[in-house]
Amino acid sequence: MKQFLSTLFMLSVIFASGQQTFEVDWDQSTTEADATFTIETGDTIIWTWANQSPHDVVASPGETDAPGDFGSEIIIGTGQTYQYTFTTEAVIDYLCSVHPTSMLGTITVEEALSTQDKFEENITFFPNPVTDNVRIRSLFQFDTYRIFDINGKQVAEGVGNGTYTDANLSHLKTGTYFVKVVDGALEATVRLLKK
DSSP: OHHHHHHHHHHHHHHHTTOOEEEEEESTTOOTTTTOEEEETTOEEEEEEOSSSEEOOEEOTTOOSSOTTOOOOOEESTTOEEEEEOOSOEEEEEEOTTSTTTSEEEEEEESOOOHHHHHHHTOEEESSSBSSEEEEEOSSOOOEEEEEETTSOEEEEEEOOTTEEEEEOTTSOSEEEEEEEEETTEEEEEEEEEO
């Protein structure tokens, strides 16, 4: 019995260690792409108010997949937070009821994802195609990005700035590029079109 309990404890530690916490800046400049994620059961998202305006996090009207206890009250103040740990598979459309047309997103909760899968599925570029400036968004605070042309030649690079990084690409010619985003051992490559 002791061996069984010891094994059960070790397995729970191993499986619990896979859960992660992600942070989202929450204000009127948050785009739908910035607020759309794919995570796994057991992961936690913390929304942090990025300005003094009143905000909340609630399920979109008509949303049926959201757990009954999902959602915050309206909160005012920079640095205030709401966090939620997702325990069941779901696809949840959510928004700020004060700013419902500009602050919205979707959270897809899957049973099991590797850290690499979460990293790859949650890298977005907005806008894409890009004219001059692009925002790179990740659930992870990535380290660097490198941009390659269609021939594999590196044409630009930069350092990550938290989970949102803005890059000026006005110097690039019109065409197709590949952006490699790196966070330690995690890597994701995304195609980017330059107008």
